[in-house]
Amino acid sequence: MPEEANIQRPEGHILTELCQRVAAHYQRRGTMDRDFVTALPWLSFVRIPEPTVLNRGMLQPSMCIVLQGRKKMLIGDNVTEYGPGSYSLAAVDMPVSGQVTQASESAPYYGVRIDLDSKEIADLIVSLQITLPEKQHEASNAGAWVTQSDEALQEAFLRLVKLLDTPDDLPVLSKLIKQEILYRLVTAPAGSAFWKQTLAWTQGKGIGEALAWIKRHFAEPLKIDELAKRVGMSSSSLHHRFKALTVMSPLQYQKQIRLLEARRLLLSGSLDVANVAWLVGYESPSQFNREYRRSFGAAPLQDVETLRQMGVTL
Known part of the structure; x- marks a missing residue:
């Protein structure tokens, strides 16, 4: 409630x-x-x-x-x-x-x-x-x-x-x-x-470093074991502490960044849906469409058209 x-x-x-x-x-x-x-x-x-x-x-x-x-x-x-x-x-x-x-x-x-x-x-x-x-x-x-x-x-x-x-x-x-x-x-x-x-963020280690890496490399495949090794944590500790801070797993966090960037690119009007899906890291346009609809409540083009009618710009 x-x-x-x-x-x-x-x-x-x-x-x-x-x-x-x-x-x-x-x-x-x-x-x-x-x-x-x-x-x-x-x-x-x-x-x-x-x-x-x-x-x-x-x-x-x-x-x-x-x-x-x-x-x-x-x-x-x-x-x-x-x-x-x-x-x-x-x-x-x-x-x-x-x-x-x-x-x-x-x-x-x-x-x-x-x-x-x-x-x-x-x-x-x-x-x-x-x-x-x-x-x-x-x-x-x-x-x-x-x-x-x-x-x-x-x-x-x-x-x-x-x-x-x-x-x-x-x-x-x-x-x-x-x-x-x-x-x-x-x-x-x-x-x-x-x-x-x-303070954890400024130290550049652990979860802060993991967040920063995902933001910089959101279009790349994310392997939790490799990310955990990169930031000096165990995979289980990374997953637990990451979810405690962001209320989602590293993979869910990456997905949200991908979809938000896709929305921004689509709103710019310079690329079609398939190219945007590829740029943000999706290999399957159909998977991109499913996850976009699940996150924003409408298919990509429909969602962007609604945003434009509301006067939303980049």
Whole structure:
């Protein structure tokens, strides 16, 4: 059953002001585009004026706090529905399904996203000698989860968004506020798992190295024994720890990357289905079609046509 958070509009003065300031950025630029890239390359806004269909994609290391509206996220078999003040946090690249469930033209879904850098977080943890939080988050074993923000984290985001109005201050003060946000993410109840996953990733061994190898070589045949040897693990340990982090096996993870890349290539319109299937690693177009339909709910060309009608672009 989905976790409930029966909130649509911002609750609390901090979230209300934060939402108003994000909306004002869209108005000043005169754009109603979904994504708004700010003057800080790692900070962006999201605006969605209507509910969306459940869509599968790759969630990169990031955190995104909801300011207004409601969203649903499917991570493995875990479905979470959440609203203002909650945020999604991904420590590694994770195939997930997401859907905006409540939004309208008069009250759009608004979110603020920060891209995360594992090395930056690890350096912060080491330099500040941050200790692990004693309280453990019940859903923090996977590489991505949803949790609730506190006022201190919300207030840091508000100061960061306000800072965009004083460009001369950005080079210095934005770094300090980002460090504060990272500190609050690490010391939150889910911070212990976030810390462990971040440090494991920067060490370049084990699961982090396996994830990186699969991403680089997704079109190649994947042999678990060879991958385990490459990253210095046993096959059983690799399979167990990989599934604990990504909620899927290495082969399932590779398949999701292949299908997402195939969808991107098809949406570009430059290749036909058979060539796309071959490029992403399938030898059988019929198998590709079956697995594509199973993942996205429609045959490749039908799915891409639907995306184009919805205005989805690369």
